[in-house]
Amino acid sequence: MHVVTTPTGQIGRQVVEGLLRAGEPVRVIVRDPSGLSAEVRERVEVVRGSHRELDACMEAFAGADTLFWVVPPTPRADSVVGYYEDSTRAACRAIGARGVKRVVTVSTAGHGIETNAGHLSASLAKDRMIEETGVSFRALQATAFMENLLWQTEAIRHQGAFFWPQPADRVLPVVATRDIAAKATELLLNASWDGRGGVPVVSPDALTxxxxxxxxxxxxxxxxxxxxxxxxxxxxxxxxxxxxxxxxxxxxxxxxxxxxxxxxxxxxxxxxxxxxxxxxxxxxxxxxxxx
Missing domain, CATH: 3.90.25.10 (UDP-galactose 4-epimerase, domain 1)
Structure with a gap:
C-alpha cells in the first residue's frame, strides 16, 4: 500500500496518477475528497483529515509500505521552520508506530542552506525529523518550480512581463513538477532501496x-x-x-x-x-x- 499526501496538489496529484497507472493500491489523506477527480475517488482509499493530525496519520499509515510526504504551503504561518516541523511531527510518530518501510519527500536542492535560508532551511529541518525515525528515506532535492510562473499569467497578459527577485542575468535553475512526480513514483514503486539520502531533480536548462x-x-x-x-x-x-x-x-x-x-x-x-x-x-x- 502506498500513502500519498497532498493528492490534490501539483505534485501529489501526479504521483497518485502514476501509481494508479502502475496498478498499485493507493491510500490518500485529504481534507475534502471532492477535490479528487471522480475516477481517482473510485480507485483509492480515502482517509479524510489533515496529515498534521496524528489520528489521520495513524489510520492512513496502517499496513502501508511507502509514504509520499509533502508539506503544503500555508502563507499565514507565523514561523516557517516551526510550521514545517509541526506539520511533520505527527507523521514521524506514525511512521514508527505503523512500521512504514520507505518514505519519499519533496525537499530542496542546495548547499549552505542549513540555516537562514527561509523555506529551504525549513525543508531540511523537516527532512532531519523524518531521518531520525530510522525509516528508509529519500529526499527529492528540487530546484525552483517552473510552475511558479503560472502565478504570473495575468502580469504577462496585462504588463507584458513577469517579476521575481532574482538577477536578470544569473542562471536560475528550475524544474517541472512532472519530473519531480515521476522520480517520486519511480522510487515508490522500487522496493529494493534502503538507507537515507537525497536525489537531485533538475532540468536540462541553464537559463537566466x-x-x-x-x-x-x-x-x-x-x-x-x-x-x-x-x-x-x-x-x-x-x-x-x-x-x-x-x-x-x-x-x-x-x-x-x-x-x-x-x-x-x-x-x-x-x-x-x-x-x-x-x-x-x-x-x-x-x-x-x-x-
Missing part, C-alpha cells in the same frame, strides 16, 4: 530569467520581458497577497540563498530530468495562458 523571457515570448508569440524586484518590494508584494510577515521573510531569505548560488552545484552535477523549459512552456504555460 532574461533567457526564460525570450522563450516565453517565442512560445506565447508576444513580447514578454523580465523585471527584477527588489527584496523589499518582493516582501511587500507577498504580504499584499496575504502572506504573514514570517512567511514573506522566509521567501526573501530563500531568494537570497538562490541568488547566492545555493542550487549551483546540484544543477551542475546532477543527471538532468527530461522536461526542458521550452517544452514546459508549450505544454503547460501556453494552455494556461490561453485559457
Amino acid at each position: 530569467p532574461d533567457g526564460m523571457a525570450r522563450v516565453v515570448s517565442e512560445v506565447l508569440e508576444r513580447p514578454v520581458g523580465y523585471r527584477q524586484l527588489s527584496l523589499d518590494a518582493y516582501r511587500e508584494a507577498m504580504i499584499g497577497h496575504g502572506a504573514s510577515e514570517a512567511w514573506a521573510q522566509g521567501l526573501v531569505d530563500m531568494a537570497v540563498a538562490q541568488n547566492d548560488g545555493a542550487y549551483d552545484e546540484h544543477h551542475r552535477t546532477a543527471v538532468p530530468s527530461p522536461t526542458g523549459f521550452r517544452q514546459w512552456c508549450e505544454e503547460v504555460l501556453r494552455p494556461a495562458f490561453l485559457a
Whole structure:
C-alpha cells in the first residue's frame, strides 16, 4: 500500500496518477475528497483529515509500505521552520508506530542552506525529523518550480512581463513538477532501496530569467520581458497577497540563498530530468495562458 499526501496538489496529484497507472493500491489523506477527480475517488482509499493530525496519520499509515510526504504551503504561518516541523511531527510518530518501510519527500536542492535560508532551511529541518525515525528515506532535492510562473499569467497578459527577485542575468535553475512526480513514483514503486539520502531533480536548462523571457515570448508569440524586484518590494508584494510577515521573510531569505548560488552545484552535477523549459512552456504555460 502506498500513502500519498497532498493528492490534490501539483505534485501529489501526479504521483497518485502514476501509481494508479502502475496498478498499485493507493491510500490518500485529504481534507475534502471532492477535490479528487471522480475516477481517482473510485480507485483509492480515502482517509479524510489533515496529515498534521496524528489520528489521520495513524489510520492512513496502517499496513502501508511507502509514504509520499509533502508539506503544503500555508502563507499565514507565523514561523516557517516551526510550521514545517509541526506539520511533520505527527507523521514521524506514525511512521514508527505503523512500521512504514520507505518514505519519499519533496525537499530542496542546495548547499549552505542549513540555516537562514527561509523555506529551504525549513525543508531540511523537516527532512532531519523524518531521518531520525530510522525509516528508509529519500529526499527529492528540487530546484525552483517552473510552475511558479503560472502565478504570473495575468502580469504577462496585462504588463507584458513577469517579476521575481532574482538577477536578470544569473542562471536560475528550475524544474517541472512532472519530473519531480515521476522520480517520486519511480522510487515508490522500487522496493529494493534502503538507507537515507537525497536525489537531485533538475532540468536540462541553464537559463537566466532574461533567457526564460525570450522563450516565453517565442512560445506565447508576444513580447514578454523580465523585471527584477527588489527584496523589499518582493516582501511587500507577498504580504499584499496575504502572506504573514514570517512567511514573506522566509521567501526573501530563500531568494537570497538562490541568488547566492545555493542550487549551483546540484544543477551542475546532477543527471538532468527530461522536461526542458521550452517544452514546459508549450505544454503547460501556453494552455494556461490561453485559457
